[in-house]
Amino acid sequence: MKIKTLMLGWEFPPFISGGLGTACFGLTRAMDRLGMPVTFVLPRAKPFRLSAGRPIPGASSENLVPPSTFQHIRIRAVAADIVPYVDPAVASATATAILNPGNAEDDQHSASEQAGVRSNYGANIYDEVQHFADKVVTLAESEAFDLIHAHDWMTFPAGVALAAHSGKPLVIQVHSTEFDRSGEHVNQYVYDIERHAMHAAAKIIAVSNYTRNIILGRYGVDPEKVEVVYNGVEPAQPHETFVRHTWPTQTDKIVLFLGRITMQKGPEYFLQAARKVLDKMNNVKFVMAGDGDMLYRMIELAAELDIGHQVLFTRFLRGDDVDKAYQMADLYVMPSVSEPFGIAPLEALRNNAPVLISKQSGIAETFRNALKVDFWDLNEMANKMIAVLRHPPLQQVLRTEGHKEAFKFRWDDSAARMNDIYHKTLGLA
Amino acid sequence: MASVCFYFQVHQPYRLRRYTIFDSNADYFDETRNAEICRKVAQKCYLPTNRLLLRLIKEQRGRFRVAFSLTGVVLEQFREYAPEVLASFQDLAQTGCVEFLAETYYHSLSFLFARDEFAEQVRMHQQLMQELFGQTPRVFRNTELIYNNELAQEIEGLGGFKAILTEGADHILGYRSPNYVYQPPNTQGLKLLLKNFRLSDDIAFRFSNQHWSEWPLRPGKFGQWINAINGNGYVANLFVDYETFGEHQWEDTGIFEFLRELPGEILKHPDNDFKTPSEVADSYEAVGTVDVPELISWADTERDLSAWLGNAMQHNAITQLYKLGETVRRTGDPALLQAWRRLQTSDHFYYMCTKYFADGDVHKYFNPYASPYDSYINFMSVLDNLRSRCGRPGSGWPSPQDIATLPAKRTPRRDSEHAQNSPDS
Numbered sequence: 001m002k003i004k005t006l007m008l009g010w011e012f013p014p015f016i017s018g019g020l021g022t023a024c025f026g027l028t029r030a031m032d033r034l035g036m037p038v039t040f041v042l043p044r045a046k047p048f049r050l051s052a053g054r055p056i057p058g059a060s061s062e063n064l065v066p067p068s069t070f071q072h073i074r075i076r077a078v079a080a081d082i083v084p085y086v087d088p089a090v091a092s093a094t095a096t097a098i099l100n101p102g103n104a105e106d107d108q109h110s111a112s113e114q115a116g117v118r119s120n121y122g123a124n125i126y127d128e129v130q131h132f133a134d135k136v137v138t139l140a141e142s143e144a145f146d147l148i149h150a151h152d153w154m155t156f157p158a159g160v161a162l163a164a165h166s167g168k169p170l171v172i173q174v175h176s177t178e179f180d181r182s183g184e185h186v187n188q189y190v191y192d193i194e195r196h197a198m199h200a201a202a203k204i205i206a207v208s209n210y211t212r213n214i215i216l217g218r219y220g221v222d223p224e225k226v227e228v229v230y231n232g233v234e235p236a237q238p239h240e241t242f243v244r245h246t247w248p249t250q251t252d253k254i255v256l257f258l259g260r261i262t263m264q265k266g267p268e269y270f271l272q273a274a275r276k277v278l279d280k281m282n283n284v285k286f287v288m289a290g291d292g293d294m295l296y297r298m299i300e301l302a303a304e305l306d307i308g309h310q311v312l313f314t315r316f317l318r319g320d321d322v323d324k325a326y327q328m329a330d331l332y333v334m335p336s337v338s339e340p341f342g343i344a345p346l347e348a349l350r351n352n353a354p355v356l357i358s359k360q361s362g363i364a365e366t367f368r369n370a371l372k373v374d375f376w377d378l379n380e381m382a383n384k385m386i387a388v389l390r391h392p393p394l395q396q397v398l399r400t401e402g403h404k405e406a407f408k409f410r411w412d413d414s415a416a417r418m419n420d421i422y423h424k425t426l427g428l429a
Numbered sequence: 430m431a432s433v434c435f436y437f438q439v440h441q442p443y444r445l446r447r448y449t450i451f452d453s454n455a456d457y458f459d460e461t462r463n464a465e466i467c468r469k470v471a472q473k474c475y476l477p478t479n480r481l482l483l484r485l486i487k488e489q490r491g492r493f494r495v496a497f498s499l500t501g502v503v504l505e506q507f508r509e510y511a512p513e514v515l516a517s518f519q520d521l522a523q524t525g526c527v528e529f530l531a532e533t534y535y536h537s538l539s540f541l542f543a544r545d546e547f548a549e550q551v552r553m554h555q556q557l558m559q560e561l562f563g564q565t566p567r568v569f570r571n572t573e574l575i576y577n578n579e580l581a582q583e584i585e586g587l588g589g590f591k592a593i594l595t596e597g598a599d600h601i602l603g604y605r606s607p608n609y610v611y612q613p614p615n616t617q618g619l620k621l622l623l624k625n626f627r628l629s630d631d632i633a634f635r636f637s638n639q640h641w642s643e644w645p646l647r648p649g650k651f652g653q654w655i656n657a658i659n660g661n662g663y664v665a666n667l668f669v670d671y672e673t674f675g676e677h678q679w680e681d682t683g684i685f686e687f688l689r690e691l692p693g694e695i696l697k698h699p700d701n702d703f704k705t706p707s708e709v710a711d712s713y714e715a716v717g718t719v720d721v722p723e724l725i726s727w728a729d730t731e732r733d734l735s736a737w738l739g740n741a742m743q744h745n746a747i748t749q750l751y752k753l754g755e756t757v758r759r760t761g762d763p764a765l766l767q768a769w770r771r772l773q774t775s776d777h778f779y780y781m782c783t784k785y786f787a788d789g790d791v792h793k794y795f796n797p798y799a800s801p802y803d804s805y806i807n808f809m810s811v812l813d814n815l816r817s818r819c820g821r822p823g824s825g826w827p828s829p830q831d832i833a834t835l836p837a838k839r840t841p842r843r844d845s846e847h848a849q850n851s852p853d854s
Contacts, residue, residue, distance in 0.1 A: 280450060368786055371802055383449035387806040393741035394805055401783055 003422045005031075005038045006145035006162070008136065008155035018260060019343050020175050023207070023231050024151055027418070030232070030411035032070045036419060039143050040073055043080035043132050043154075078139060080132040125154075126189060133158040137165050147171060147422055153178070153190055156197035169202035169425050173229075177214050180338040181264055195219050203425045205229050205418075207341040208362020227421055230366065232411035233346035253284045253389045256329035256353065258322070259336075259344055261292035266335035266358065266375045268294075268301060273335070275305045276382035277389075282310075284389060289314040289325050326351035330395065331388045335375045336361055345370060349406035354398035356384050369401035431608075431658040432704040432712070433695055434622065435495040436570070436594065437671040439475070440536050441467055441503045442776035444797055448810045455818065457768060457811045462797070464510040467503075471511045474675035479517040481674075481685060485692050486526045493692040494526040494703045497671070498570055501534030501554050502774060504561065515561070522562040528705035529558045531566035531590070537773035538737060540571055540580060541724075542751040548587060550770075555589075568706040570594040572775050574624065574668070574727040575734065578720065581613030581621075590619065592710040594668060596727040597623030601719055608662025612715035620710045621719055624668040624727060628654060633669040637682035648687055652694035659700055663713050668727070729784070737778040742805040747778055749812060756819045768815060772808070780804035 009024040031038055136158040149171045150159030156172060163170035178186040178194060198204055198219050204226045206212040212226050255277070257270045267288065274286040288298060288311065295313070302311040317325055326332060332348035332355045339361035346363070348355050349370075357364050358375040371384045388395050444466075446459035485493050499518065507515040521527045533539055534554040539547040551569070559565050569590050571580055576595035584590050597607030607623040631651070635641045643650065655665050670677065678684040695701050704712065728736040738744055750772055757769045781801045798804040 276451075368800065369783075369802075371806075372799070379449060379451055383451065383810070384806060386450050387809065391742075391745065391805070391809060393745035394802065394809075396741050397783060398802060401786070 001428070002035070002037055003147055003419075003426065003428075004145045005036065005422065006140060006143060006148050006168075007038050007040045008148070008150040008158050008162075009040060009042055010151060010155075019341075020152060022343055023175055023341075026232055026234065026411040027414055028073055029070070030415035031418065032073045033412060034415050034419065035072055036415065038073045039145060040075045041136060041139060042075070042077055044077035076139060076143075078132065078135045080128055080135065129154050129157055129193075133161045137161050140166060146426060149173065149418075150197070151175060153194050153197070156193050160197050160200045163200065170197075170200060171203045171205060171421065171425055172197050172201040173205040173207070174198075174211055174215060174340070175207055176340045177211065177218070179214055179218055180211075180340050183263065183337070198225075201225070203227060203421055205421065207231055209365055210360075210362040211340040227417075229414050229417045229421070230362070230409060231341045231343050231346075232409040232414050233343065233350055233406055235410060235412075236350075236407060250328070251283065253330040254287055254328055255284060255385055255389070256287050256289065256325060256332045256348075257335070258287075258289040258317070258325055258332065258348070259334070261288065261290050261295045261298055263294065264337055264339070265290075265292075266337045267292075267298050269335040269337075269375050269378065269381065270333055271298060271301050271305060271307070271311065273333075273378050273381040273385060274311065275307050276378060277385050278307050278310055280382075280386055281389065284310065286311045287314060287325065287329070288312070289317045289322075291316045322347070323351050326353045329353040331356060331385060333381075333385070334358055334361065335373075335381065337375055339363070346406045346409055349399075349402040352399050352403055354388060354395050354402055356381070356388070367402075367405065369398060369405045371398065431655050431662070431698075431701050432664045432709060433655060433701065434664050434666045434704050434706055434709050436530065436666075436668045436706060437495065437497050438570075438669070439497060439503055439671045440500040441470070441506055442536065442774040443502055443506070443771045445777070445807055445811055448807055448814070450810055450813075452810065453814060455764070455768070455814070457814075458771065463506060467506045467510040470672060470676055471507075471514045473680070474672050475511075475514045476517060477680075477685065478671065478674040478688070479514075479521060481688060482527075483517075483520060483524070485689065486521075486524045489692050489696065491526055492696060492703060494528075494705050494708070496528040496530055496568070496705045497521075498530040498532050500532060500536040501550075501557055502536060502771065504557060519562060522564065526705075528568070528707055529562050529564045529566055530594070530706065531555050531558065531569045533572055535770045535773050536572050536775055537770070538572060538575070538747065538775050538778070539751075539773060540575065540583065541734075541738075542747065543754055544583065546751075546754060546773075547583070551587060565589070568592045568594065568622075568710065573737075575724055576721060576726075577724045578613055578615070578722055581616050581619055585616050585619050592620040592622055592706055594622050594624070594666075594706060595721075596725050596732050597625055597666070598725050598732040600732075601721050601725060605717070605719075606662050607666060608658050608664055609716045610664065610709060610713040611717055611719040614718050614720050620715055622664070622666050622706055622709055623719070625666050626727070628665055629667045629669050632667065632687075633673045633677065636673075636678050636684060636687070645683070646687065648690035648694040651687075651691065652697065655695055655701060656698050659698075664704070664709050666709075735784060736782050737775055740781070740783050740801075742783075742801070743778045743781045746781065746805060746808050746812070749809075753812070753816055753819065757815075760819050765815065765818060772812065772815070777804070777808055781808070 007028065009028070010021045028038060028040060132154070140162055145168060147169055148159050148162050150156055151173050152175050159170050159172060178191045198215065198221050204215060204221065206215055206226055206228050207230065209228055212228050215221050215226055216223055255274070257267060259265045261267045270286070270288070277284060299313060302308045314325070326348045329348070332345065332353040334342055334345050334355065334357045336342065336358045337360060339358060341362035342357060345355040345357050345367070356371040356373060359372050360375055364372050371388070373381045373384055388398070441463070443458045444463055445457055448457060482495065497518070504515065522529065531551060531554055533547060533550040534557065535550055537550060539550055555566055567590055569584050570593065574594060574596045576593065581593060584593055602623070607625045611621040611623065613619055613621055631643070631646060635643070636646055638644060658665055674684055674688060692703065724734055725732050726734060738747065753769060757765050780796050780798050781804050783801050786801060796804070798807065
């Protein structure tokens with residue numbers, strides 16, 4: 001029996017601006033390959049409807065890994081102005097820029113300037129989350145489904161409301177918690193939403209044991225309820241060759257930070273470690289690729305540490321530029337303070353960049369062919385960075401073994417697990 | 430006639446302490462840890478098993494005879510951390526029923542990289558055996574039973590040896606049995622004793638595995654297997670790591686009871702006896718030549734060198750280490766020489782193995798590092814420091830004194846050419 005799922009999620013290409021969207025997309029596409037029927041509801045400034053078999057708007061076959069059409073997934077977008085990141089101005093500016101390419105440069109500039117001023121989700125976020133919930137309940141009247149699957153806190157109120165309204169069980173997937181995003185100073189409103197949903201849900205899916213432990217420890221949830229399903233990475237396509245590009249004019253080694261420049265991702269640890277590396281060797285450049293609320297602070301920090309001329313800020317990278325950045329890197333570093341899973345290292349390895357990851361992450365609990373470090377241990381972080389840059393054999397083995405291991409994280413496996421969990425939830429195991 | 434030939438390997442490396450690019454003192458080895466481990470294994474294995482063997486030797490009135498190979502580095506550690514263990518081995522030597530074999534003092538792979546160093550380490554080790562146990566070894570076993578035809582030539586060249594031990598790997602024996610004595614090609618009088626890995630591993634690995642079809646292994650059953658050799662061979666070469674008794678196989682598996690009953694069971698059959706490797710070499714003629722052109726070992730299922738030289742990191746680390754030999758010698762500094770030699774112990778490279786890293790099995794149990802990458806980084810940091818202490822010109826890295834006097838701000842280095850390329854290229 002095919003279970004029909006109503007999924008509440010995020011962003012589809014080319015609008016993806018972070019891990020959450022990537023995870024939703026990867027998972028959904030794998031579910032499509034498995035033939036699992038899903039109605040995917042997402043909040044979008046410009047709503048649209050898409051039936052199975054139609055191409056995804058804005059997607060061309062170059063920037064999408066085929067199939068660019070879904071066979072079993074229907075998409076419904078609902079008008080709602082919410083984006084899952086702390087820096088909504090940047091994200092919505094990005095979306096606007098994609099839809100109106102002419103004004104791209106200008107919009108990005110002003111939006112990110114504003115972003116430096118705003119530090120929260122935005123004044124209206126609470127209302128918007130509630131509006132989204134109302135609209136979802138309305139929309140769902142015209143949908144048939146057996147089960148609801150909600151991704152992260154902003155869709156939880158919608159999921160809970162829908163479950164109450166329809167009597168169908170709710171499965172929530174926790175891609176991150178307020179503790180990951182905000183450390184100890186959690187936003188009470190968001191925490192309450194997360195907690196309420198965890199207790200209302202029939203099943204909770206955590207993206208790692210690391211996250212599962214936070215759920216059990218901080219939210220008072222019954223361990224029986226929480227399953228772990230790892231994220232994945234896109235499989236190698238037949239045409240992909242993974243030949244490492246070289247840039248003949250490049251004389252310096254490159255150490256890459258790629259992600260949102262925000263507290264959770266540990267950018268200041270990256271720069272402090274960079275300073276220690278540059279004390280010992282000077283043919284290295286440190287690249288920070290991304291945008292975020294701490295961007296300006298990091299530019300200042302690089303200057304304060306007197307390494308400004310060896311740190312490059314690329315701002316937000318899109319599409320092929322992301323892959324190129326990974327390919328150019330001698331080392332990709334993820335110094336996250338608290339990372340629920342960490343898809344970026346898998347993507348880096350997919351592009352043959354060896355990785356150094358924070359032990360305070362979901363991926364560190366399972367991935368083997370990576371260097372690992374406590375995010376606060378600056379000496380060890382610098383020690384490992386220097387070791388990779390100085391010893392080609394180390395870099396080489398990390399690259400080849402890591403590349404192979406990355407492909408073991410398959411969305412198809414995650415989707416299959418999801419299917420099992422759905423069956424268990426409905427008592428059909 | 431089945432002669433059971435037991436040989437026990439005893440070894441502990443000098444494990445490195447945590448060493449980063451920011452460390453600069455000459456203290457590379459984790460004394461606390463090494464002492465702790467030495468004493469722990471002494472309690473669980475060395476002391477109780479030695480006591481048991483002493484008892485068995487007395488009970489059997491000379492008919493129970495065994496051999497040991499003890500590395501130079503483990504004996505140094507006994508002297509320093511657990512002298513009672515050394516004393517108990519000396520008691521065993523006194524019985525006249527225990528043979529001590531020769532190997533490289535530092536349990537190194539020097540045969541593969543530096544023949545002169547290899548010869549020196551063998552001589553050093555022989556001297557130590559004479560000094561501590563009053564025996565000059567006549568039988569040789571290379572580190573991890575690594576062997577090929579060339580090794581036989583080399584040992585013959587050194588002189589004084591009558592036999593070499595190695596692994597009875599299927600791919601060198603073919604249809605033949607390890608239960609005979611063989612000889613290497615192109616040598617005069619040297620004999621080869623090949624490990625019967627099936628019987629040896631039954632004790633060393635499978636003994637406590639409850640899913641094994643032969644579990645539980647009782648001495649009577651094992652005795653039957655030995656008896657079955659009669660007519661199909663002369664010897665049962667049981668070559669095992671001494672830590673089998675009490676460490677790899679814990680006391681509660683019954684391993685000590687097994688060992689206690691075993692000599693009696695085997696000697697029940699009048700055609701069986703126990704022989705040391707020298708005695709085996711003296712008693713039996715070689716029945717044929719075993720040709721081993723490629724290197725073999727007793728490690729893992731491949732029985733090759735992939736456990737120590739299977740990936741680029743291992744190759745790089747070991748090559749860089751041996752490249753330093755000349756320089757280290759020229760300093761004339763015994764502390765540097767000793768440190769360099771302790772770094773040669775094969776365990777350091779074993780820890781860098783990525784072969785089974787995905788499955789995290791047997792290699793991981795003995796690995797003090799979280800990952801092979803960590804062990805490589807640690808080793809290379811130590812090697813760097815050693816190199817800088819030798820003051821090798823053009824090494825590209827400043828000595829500890831230079832580092833201490835570096836100004837707070839970075840200044841461009843004179844030899845920035847060297848800084849750009851890693852010292853490995």
